[in-house]
Amino acid sequence: MPRTGYVYVPSPSRENLAVGLRHNLWGWRSSALDRAGARDAVGQLAEGDFLVLGHRGPNSRVKPGGWSDATLKRVIVAEVTAPLFTASEQVWLDDVYPERLGISVVSEEAEIPGKDLGAEAMECLRLSANKQGAAVLVSGVGGVATMAARLPEEGEGVADGVVEHTGEMNTFAKVLVRREQQKLRRKKFGSQPTELTCAFCERVLPPRMVRAAHIKRRSVANREEQLNLSNITAACLIxxxxxxxxxxxxxxxxxxxxxxxxxxxxxxxxxxxxxxAGRAVKDYNDASAPFFAWHREHIAH
Known part of the structure; x- marks a missing residue:
């Protein structure tokens, strides 16, 4: 059964959160994992499990269940890409945080009320806040599933060409990725285009026949790259x-x-x-060139 780790990130750690997402990493001081089996909990997270990061909630010194109606300023759902490992390279500015997980962000939402994560998930985040940000582990994907079910669709419909290749990604993760892709698609192509042009073959097609595709694969892109519109191109489904x-x-x-x-x-x-072959790509420019270079070097070889 898949597992989910819940980690609370307080307001003063905002920059550390940004750095972690930039490097597809989350890390802890060893002292934070030395307590009450915290290291064993994190060590159980395997590739494909979830890590949910809750940022900027209320005072955690409340009774159990006291966060069920609270609102979190940010909730980031990530999949684990590398189980617990140690490293000495300094990534964060204020400390090494040597005990780390590799992660890939699935979804990021703002102003999430407790009901959109569920009581269990909110209690786990409250407990994490009282444990110096150590992960609180549960079996299953309840909080992620609740988010996937409660958050509304952002796009036109199932067959609108929005969902890129997601491989073996968990079903609930695919729902959340789809929501984010819908937002990016709207920013890239407009809210209601009547037709779109493929950047490669230049066919003019109905919007549902053109995918908003990441040039550098989303699964290996950092958070800034995932959201960068220069990393998105129009690729026809033909x-x-x-x-x-x-x-x-x-x-x-x-x-x-x-x-x-x-x-x-x-x-x-x-x-x-x-x-x-031989055609000029519509979206090629100084901003998109590094992403096409990544594809050339890692996918096309």
């Missing part, structure tokens, strides 16, 4: 999205499409890649 996703086509450092060597697997696949 073929360009899959060709680009799997590295059958890539964008060179001049902004032109090339067919990847991986496309040589079959003649038909090679032809599909060749059909768009």
């Amino acid at each position: 073929g360009c999205d899959e060709l680009f996703e799997h590295g059958y086509i890539f964008v060179n450092d001049g902004g032109f499409i090339e067919a990847g060597s991986q496309a040589d697997v079959t003649e038909d696949l090679k032809q599909a890649a060749t059909n768009v």
Whole structure:
């Protein structure tokens, strides 16, 4: 059964939170995990489990259940990408925080009332606040599931081309990613476009046939990169999205499409890649170039 760790991040740790999200990491001082089995709890979190970070809540010195109706200024849901490990490289400015988890943010919401996380999750965050930010562990994904069920959709509908490849991501995580993708899609393409142009083949298509795709994969991007509109491009569902996703086509450092060597697997696949090769990519500019370079180096090889 998957597990969820809940960590409270107080107001003075706002910059540390930003740094952690920038590096896809969360860390603790060893002294914080030396108490009452805290290290054992964090050590049980495995790849694919959830870490929920609650930021800026009320006074935690209240009776059990006292946070059930509270509101958190920020709630960040992340998946664990690397189980507990130690490192001495200084990432945060004020301390090393050597005991760390690798994380990838799934969702970030503001002004979340307790009912949108559920009583158990809010109590775990209250307990974490009283334990110097040590993780409080529960079996299952109750708080994440509650958020996924309660938060409203942000987009047009299921078949609007918004959801990018999410691999083996938990079902509830996919719901939360979808909500965020809907927000980014609206910022990138407008709220109600009547048609969209694929950045690769330049076909003009109904919006539901064009995906708002991350150039550098969302799963490995840090939080700033996930939300950067220059890391999002329009990729049609007729073929360009899959060709680009799997590295059958890539964008060179001049902004032109090339067919990847991986496309040589079959003649038909090679032809599909060749059909768009040589075109200038609509979204290529100084801001998007580093993301296309990442794709070229890590996906297309």
